[in-house]
Structure formats: structure tokens, C-alpha cells
Amino acid sequence: ETGVTQTPRHLVMGMTNKKSLKCEQHLGHNAMYWYKQSAKKPLELMFVYSLEERVENNSVPSRFSPECPNSSHLFLHLHTLQPEDSALYLCASSQTAPGTGNGYTFGSGTRLTVV
């Protein structure tokens, strides 16, 4: 496996369900991110983990709960979501070495539909 892989690719869940999104990066990067992409909106940064430590929580509702057990894996735990949470959820990774300003590598995303 190479790059950044996300599972599942598609998810339909009811508002009372609990589910988790998984992301794994095979690039040796030190930082991982969750972004949300809704229709007609720019990508919105949700969470940032650097060296397995959460460094940013971008005012995300508590029904979204991230977990980063190691530098290669990132999870997004979902519970009691709302229909407006339906979106494409993208995981990304990058190196954090200061001054390099590297871009991110994205996973394919999980398309979430809340019914």
C-alpha cells in the first residue's frame, strides 16, 4: 500500500448510529489532518495531529471525535450526527519540517450520508 488510504469509501448512517472513519498513511509523514468538504464550500480543516498530538481543533462539534494512536493512523469517531454533516471527509498527511512548506497528500475520502 502506498500514499494515504481511507476506509470506508462510502458510509450511510442513521442519526443515532456510531461509526468510525479510518485513515492510514504510508509516507512516513509526521502530521495528519481531517478535512470536511461540503457541496459548494471550500475544504474545512477539522483537526490537526502533529507527532500524534492534537494541535488544532477547529471548533468542531463534539459529535466528531478524532483519535491518533500513532503517526500512521488517524480515526474519526462519529456519533449522533445530523443530516447537515453529510459531506466528503478527507484525510491528509504531510511532513512538518519547518521551512519546507510541503503540500499535503490526500486520501480518497469517505463520502458520508446521514439519514
Added chain:
Amino acid sequence: RKEVEQDPGPFNVPEGATVAFNCTYSNSASQSFFWYRQDCRKEPKLLMSVYSSGNEDGRFTAQLNRASQYISLLIRDSKLSDSATYLCVVNGWNSGYSTLTFGKGTMLLVSP
């Protein structure tokens, strides 16, 4: 003012045409700049970085004007496969990690 602003388009051009996209950003402290490409229902992929001196990659040329906080992307000899949404992306540094701020994107449709 939005952090990264782009004309959403769509830009409809015939094959072979030259098309230019512009982008403005609000954070004067931004240090790195990128253009990403996103195909329909797919993830964004890095197209090219943007350097102060301007840079070219085949048919694609990117320019940065720090004084005006303005970034551009020029595509020459458009191909059908260039049809996609082009995202202007600006990077900033916080406490040793980088975050990217994305524009909404400009949609390009290249027709035969």
C-alpha cells in the same frame, strides 16, 4: 475578506485554448502556495507549487505576486483531460506544523 478567494467559474473553453485562473489571499504572512486539482467526486491532488519567481511545468505556469497577494495559473493548449476544479491553496505555519487553507475552486470545462 475570505482567506482564499477564487472565481468559481465554470470556465468553458475549447480544446487548444489558453485559460488563466486567479486567486487572492488575505494572510500576508502566508509562506507557501499551491494549485491543487480536484476531479469530480475525487480527492484533491497537488498540481504544482507556486514560487515567487514564477514556475512552469509543461503547459502549466504559476505566478505569485506577494505585494498584491495574488496567485495565478495559466494553462496553455487545453486538453479535454484538463476539465476539473482547480483549487488555490495557501499555507501558513503555526507552532511548527503547517496547515493549508483552500479556496472554493475554479471549475474548468474543456470541450471538443
